[in-house]
Amino acid sequence: MYENFKYLDAVAQKEITNGVFSGSVLSVIHKGETVYLKSFGLADKEKNIPMKTDSIFRLFSMSKPVTAAAAMILIERGLLDTRHLLKWFIPEFSDPVVLDENGERPADRDITIGDLLTMTSGIPYPDGTPAGQKMGALWGEQSEKYLKGEKLLDTVSFAKEMGKRPLMFSPGEKWMYGASADIMGAVIEVVSGMKFGDFLRKEIFEPLGMNDTGFYIPAEKYSRLAQCYEYKNGGNEPFTHFHLCLTDYTVPPAFESGGAGLVSTVEDYAKFAKMLMNKGELDGVRILGRNTVDFMTRNGLTPEQRKTLNWDSTKGHGYGNFMRILEDPSTAGLIQSEGSFGWDGWMGCYFSIDPKEQLCILYFIQQTGAGTTDSARRLQNIAWGAVK
Template structure:
């Protein structure tokens, strides 16, 4: 295990590298956190919106798919209590997923199906191999892509604007794209897991998160809604207008969707957080489930969550997400091969499509978090992510 810290001289490179992206107008600002051992460094750069208030350490960001890490941890809490088992079919709690049919091929018409060979399990949902998710064909050309879009359950930047029960009802109308356990497909499994947590626990998803994770970890600014008293700390989110090729509002903090309770608390993408809150969550994982004197998750559970769960066959077709050096654990990606300065085998985490990235590296005893609100335009990381990770890892001092 690495035992050193961070070189002050080398870490000083981080600020100007990140500030250059703000100076170019790529985004109005960002907050970065780098931690190694007991050393924690935070950089707040730019403003919360173009022409707005200065960015601050406790600025609140929409973390999009970084939510998946929290959702997976919450499911594993229920697994530890034997309220769920990884191999159990989920249809007892999610009857909408019982008696599935499966498309003969992903390109098939919706009525060209065969029966599912087996039930969908908790493990299938955690590993994104249950049979539905993002089909990476653009522009959309398969009937199933059109169907999920028309039903409002397609993976994308917007959370569903209807209830969790309605979400499951609509999913239940669809055939699976692949047999359960056969292939990895992005995103949808986490939204279903959020519904599963609520139904198993008898609580709302936010209440369960708050009681079992956010309160014990001191994550005071993390949730599915920003209270009125905290709205001044919410950054504005931007996206590229494809016609003008210029930044435009995705979600203006002055009238944010996140200022109101969501119709659907999305386990795949709905949370807001801060760098310090998310550092607390990742530090718990780095410390093998422990936070202070409390064991939030057992060490073997954390090791399971952060271990490669996929076969080569299951990853087929997902190369745009994993390249040649990564795979999927439960809730996040696992680096499997050194392909860059920052890709330590065993590093675990994920990116958020609104412009955030967060990973924990057990081998280096290191955590990195970058939060912007410039929407990603591809599963491939934007330049600011790459520059952040390179600047972070080149600062290792041992």
Template sequence: MDPPAGHRRACDGGEGKGKRLRMSKAKSLGFAPDRLARIDRFLQEKYVGPGRIPCAQFLLARRGETVHQSVLGRQDPERGVALAEDTVFRIYSMTKPVTSVALMTLVEEGAVALDDPVARHIPEWADLGVFSAGAGPYLTTPPARPMQVVDLLRHTSGLTYGFQNRTNVDAAYRKQNLDQIFDGYDLDGMIQALARLPLEFSPGEAWNYSVSTDVVGYLVQKLSGRPLAQALQERIFDPLKMADTGFSVREDQRGRFAACYEAVPGGGMKLQDDPAASPFLGAPKLYSGGGGLVSTAADYMRFSRMLLNGGELDGARILAPKTIRLMASNHLPGGADLTQMSRSLFSESTNAGVGFGLGFAVVFDPPRTLIPCSAGEFYWGGMASTAFWVDPVEEVTAVFMTQLVPSSTYPIRRELRTLVYSALMDSNA
């Protein structure tokens, strides 16, 4: 039997028994165990062994049953600490789907609607203009239409990220420290700072990866009447028993917290965030709904399984099935894909045939992606190369954890999809 979430592997013998049971389960659920075994070899030989990434944890399930788990490398190479099943990771932008789900619980309660003007809930944004010229003060023009709540969820708001380094508006975000979790504004301060800056484009005109989901987090906090951390705890983490997920690393988690590395030219890596001195050990200044959470593979798998199950897991109902289907539909205007709409310096995967829903990317034309996948599959990843996907057609959920920035360094995410679907012998499609 697999060890329960929150427990370290007791011994190699116990892990071996668990692996044999998973292989048997995998076969009964339509996977070829010998082909799933390629995943560990591939990750070890191409990435972990050569020192391209510090560690790799991959958790794969079908119909709610675990069929494969990889636990490779070290969570803290500097101190020789091996990776374990309950290692705690920075998940960065995999926070976005969680925050988006929280907002949708408020949509279901009637506290907000997707077509609400954002200024109805953030009056300070009533006069936001679109950048025309200047480096501060700025020349602006009125937007073609007001920003709506749906624009925040699908990143068509006209907001941006400072790290994109493309425009005068990006530069203003960097100057204002608007991308910073630990050294910048709190949520209220972020909203006030954004009120003084122009939009990059008129809402709905383009797709641009941005602080939009941080604004979603602000709306969750304001509309729920709870601090964002408490709202997520009450609405998602407690019901789903996600005991290791939060905005900081608790004292009892410190021995399980992974080191984060940065890729260097030539294929190596250098320490980027020491787990013994990380800012994640303390409370953040900005409770970032766009990138502030830490979590484990087991916790995020529970979140993913809830999404696959139409909003419910183990008797805990988070959202209704219709709401999940709405979230997992392409909401880009005109049914466009990201190659047609994106203005971002952004690379989560090849984006042909991929749109964007309410909190994550959505595949709507699988052949154009050039990788094995299903229509209706949805997914996202984080800055430290973490990733998840949910495939409703094949009833598959997958969570990948490592700690290497930036996420565009290696094509691990698409490689994992190929490895998984090349092992699926009993397809529902």
């Protein structure tokens, strides 16, 4: 049935042979069973450490779907609602102000929880825009403090400081990728009364047996962390900076980033993916209700908001709850069913789930700025085409 999986080997290995990536781990799940799991290349080419299927990866933005699932748990319990105002939980987001090329002005309305989950809040990541520069100064301060060994802001305190910075646009005006998931993590902490990481561990990781997933890596597991690389000087060199205020994962961080902070393995994240593919349940353990997963995996953008959902990796997709939702496979160029969903991370970790075919792919690499790679798309099409 899976004889064409041999083409997965060829594509994944070629990326290593050609020096595109140092190493990777690839997994395909069909109808609840792992039907393909292999590692390629090196986890650390300077030390000649081979990549293994239990190598640990920095998830970066693949942390976001986990944060969305945590929010859904609170919504199921009546503790949170997408129409709730953000300022009720983090008062510093009261009276939001917009800063753009035309100057500063009051926002048209308050930010809602739904705005966070659809990335329509106007809260920017650090970038070159007027509002993004203000945010960048705050994030830069945290990075400088970390390098100096000074005390850092915790998850909620950091969110409060972000609430004092201007928005890029009025909430609900359009889609824009930003720090919304980090704010969502702080909201979860406030509502649950638990540290964000503790909530994730209690409600998701421990029930699913995700023992290698968290915001830091215990000393006895640290040697399994794959080296991250950046393309530089005509080749891949170790990346030694601390992107998005993340640290070296050796100790529990003060700021538990709901947008980028988790580490995991392919096999651990596969448990989370299988839970979603099984409508909220895995091996008799229920994390979310079936209707909740249906809600979580629908497009949440209006036609107007979707005009700015214009990345190459989101063509043919809608967006909701920190994931892309496939609506037009032809435009996307993917051999997948409508309603497929997933996301990726800044270092190239990628997953996609097709509920109709009960098919899932996970492809993990550690390459800066990678996101959805060409190879991830090709591997996905091979896997879907191989299923008879």
